[in-house]
Amino acid sequence: QVRLVESGGGSVQPGDSLRLSCAASGDTFKMYAMGWFRQAPGRERQFVAAISRTGPITVYTDSVKGRFTISRDNAKKTLYLQMADLKPEDTAVYYCAAEQRLGTPSQLIRSYDYWGQGTQVTVSS
Numbered sequence: 001q002v003r004l005v006e007s008g009g010g011s012v013q014p015g016d017s018l019r020l021s022c023a024a025s026g027d028t029f030k031m032y033a034m035g036w037f038r039q040a041p042g043r044e045r046q047f048v049a050a051i052s053r054t055g056p057i058t059v060y061t062d063s064v065k066g067r068f069t070i071s072r073d074n075a076k077k078t079l080y081l082q083m084a085d086l087k088p089e090d091t092a093v094y095y096c097a098a099e100q101r102l103g104t105p106s107q108l109i110r111s112y113d114y115w116g117q118g119t120q121v122t123v124s125s
Helices: none
Strands: 004-007 010-011 018-024 033-039 046-051 058-060 066-074 077-084 092-099 119-123
Touching: 004 077, 004 092, 018 033, 018 092, 033 066, 033 077, 046 066, 046 077, 058 066, 077 092
Parallel strands: 010 119
Antiparallel strands: 004 018, 018 077, 033 046, 033 092, 046 058, 066 077, 092 119
């Protein structure tokens, strides 16, 4: 089992950058593929990015490709999402999640076993 706590959200202007972190507890962080999801008001939770257990495989939704970078530090048991050139449509609560999967991580919500509580990102001028 793993407990996840997100941080780093905030209110920024369009074009700004922000880095989200997700700190994991327990000794098994490296055994989980990790993902970031987001949920805007009135909308369903959607996939943003994911990374495999040791980080060589990353997956992104099309709308964030080239702007967002997912990474992980297994020694620190922390997942990151570096977000650049933020747009108003990136406004959402961002969640990190963990799944026990080898190889390419899933983009499906139902594949993930553990979730953080979320951190708010607001992009507005």
